[in-house]
Amino acid sequence: MDAKELDWNRTLREQWEVHWKHQLRGRLEGLTDDEYFWSPVPDAWSVRPRGSSTAPVQVGAGEFTIDFAFPQPVPAAFTTIAWRLGHVIVGVLAARNAAHFGASAASYESWEYAGSAATALDQLETQLDVWLAGVRSLGDAGLRGPMGGTEPFPEAPMADLVLHIHRELIHHLSEVCLLRDLCLHMNPATNGATR
Numbered sequence: 001m002d003a004k005e006l007d008w009n010r011t012l013r014e015q016w017e018v019h020w021k022h023q024l025r026g027r028l029e030g031l032t033d034d035e036y037f038w039s040p041v042p043d044a045w046s047v048r049p050r051g052s053s054t055a056p057v058q059v060g061a062g063e064f065t066i067d068f069a070f071p072q073p074v075p076a077a078f079t080t081i082a083w084r085l086g087h088v089i090v091g092v093l094a095a096r097n098a099a100h101f102g103a104s105a106a107s108y109e110s111w112e113y114a115g116s117a118a119t120a121l122d123q124l125e126t127q128l129d130v131w132l133a134g135v136r137s138l139g140d141a142g143l144r145g146p147m148g149g150t151e152p153f154p155e156a157p158m159a160d161l162v163l164h165i166h167r168e169l170i171h172h173l174s175e176v177c178l179l180r181d182l183c184l185h186m187n188p189a190t191n192g193a194t195r
Contacts, residue, residue, distance in 0.1 A: 062112030101134030
C-alpha cells in the first residue's frame with residue numbers, strides 16, 4: 001500500500017485508540033479517591049472542595065475547583081492525579097471538542113470538576129468518545145483543512161492538532177499511571193489495589 005491509499009484518519013485515531021485500549025485504560029481501572037487526591041509533596045496543585053485551596057487561583061463552576069497561578073510558578077507546581085485528569089478532561093479534550101466538534105462550551109473556569117475518581121474517569125471517557133467521533137467525522141479532507149482561529153497556529157492542518165492532542169493524552173495519562181504506582185509503593189498498607 002502506498003501513502004496515497006493509506007487511510008490517514010484511521011491511522012491517526014489508532015495512534016490513540018491502541019494506546020488507550022492496550023496500555024492506559026486497564027491501568028486506570030479501579031482508581032480510588034485516595035489515589036485521585038494523593039499528594040506526594042506539600043502544596044501540590046489539585047482539585048479541591050470549593051474554598052479549601054490556598055493556590056493563588058482556583059477556578060471551576062461546581063463544588064470543586066482546580067488550582068492555578070498566573071503567571072505559572074518556576075519551577076512549575078507539582079500536580080496530583082486529580083489535577084492532571086482535570087487538565088486532560090478540560091484543557092486537552094473538552095475545550096477542543098467544543099471548538100471543533102460542536103460540543104458544549106468548556107473552559108477551566110466553567111467546568112464542574114470531579115469530586116471523585118469514578119466521576120473523573122467517566123468525564124474522561126465521555127470526552128474521549130466525543131474527540132474520537134469528531135476526528136472520525138473529519139475524514140481525510142478535514143485533516144488537511146486548517147485548525148482555525150481557536151488554536152495558536154490557525155493555518156496549520158487539523159492533522160497537526162490531532163497529533164498534538166494524542167501526544168498530550170499519552171504524556172499526561174502516563175504521568176497519572178506513574179503517580180498511581182508511586183502511591184501504591186509509598187502507601188502499601190493503605191492501598192490494597194493491585195495492578
